[in-house]
Amino acid sequence: MRAKRAAGAAAVAALLAAVSLAGCGHAGPPPAPTPAGATAPATSPPSAAPTTPPSTERLLRVTRSGGFAGRTRTLLVNGDGSWTLLGEQDKELRTGRLDAARLEDLRTALRAADFPHLPRTTAADPPVYDGFRYSFVHGGSEVSADETALPPALSRVLEALPGFDAA
Numbered sequence: 001m002r003a004k005r006a007a008g009a010a011a012v013a014a015l016l017a018a019v020s021l022a023g024c025g026h027a028g029p030p031p032a033p034t035p036a037g038a039t040a041p042a043t044s045p046p047s048a049a050p051t052t053p054p055s056t057e058r059l060l061r062v063t064r065s066g067g068f069a070g071r072t073r074t075l076l077v078n079g080d081g082s083w084t085l086l087g088e089q090d091k092e093l094r095t096g097r098l099d100a101a102r103l104e105d106l107r108t109a110l111r112a113a114d115f116p117h118l119p120r121t122t123a124a125d126p127p128v129y130d131g132f133r134y135s136f137v138h139g140g141s142e143v144s145a146d147e148t149a150l151p152p153a154l155s156r157v158l159e160a161l162p163g164f165d166a167a
Helices: 002-022 100-113 152-159
Strands: 058-066 071-078 082-086 092-097 132-138 141-146
Touching: 058 100, 058 152, 100 152, 132 152
Parallel strands: none
Antiparallel strands: 058 071, 058 132, 071 082, 082 092, 132 141
8 A cells, every 4th residue: 555655755756846847948959050150030029018198198197076065076178278176086077178269278378387397395384174185197296285275377277267157
């Protein structure tokens, strides 16, 4: 009986070793050596990931939070002027499209705001406890400000946007 167990254990161990070693090798024959003075064939670079068309790239994300009810709303604006207003848990509340003139007003306000040089955070002094706080994300920069302490450039951005109300 012991002999059968020993033989079975040895067979299992040999099988496990064979399976383990099979994963250590590489598939296929080794590459052929390159003759002296010759160069290896060029390989094509991996293709670049598809880029988002400029018309649907995110132009701006503005989140408004706080207020008496403590609600959070996020407005997403794409490069083509299409926008989506999201509520709690990213529930879509409404959508639309800025007309050409309003989209140009928004683009002008965004350029004038010069996001990389705005303060990252601006707070009201004294604090307004039931006031709104806005967070803007544009061109790789994020800035936030209390409503009563918004820099004038950010106020112009807000003026070019649709409202944050659900209806």
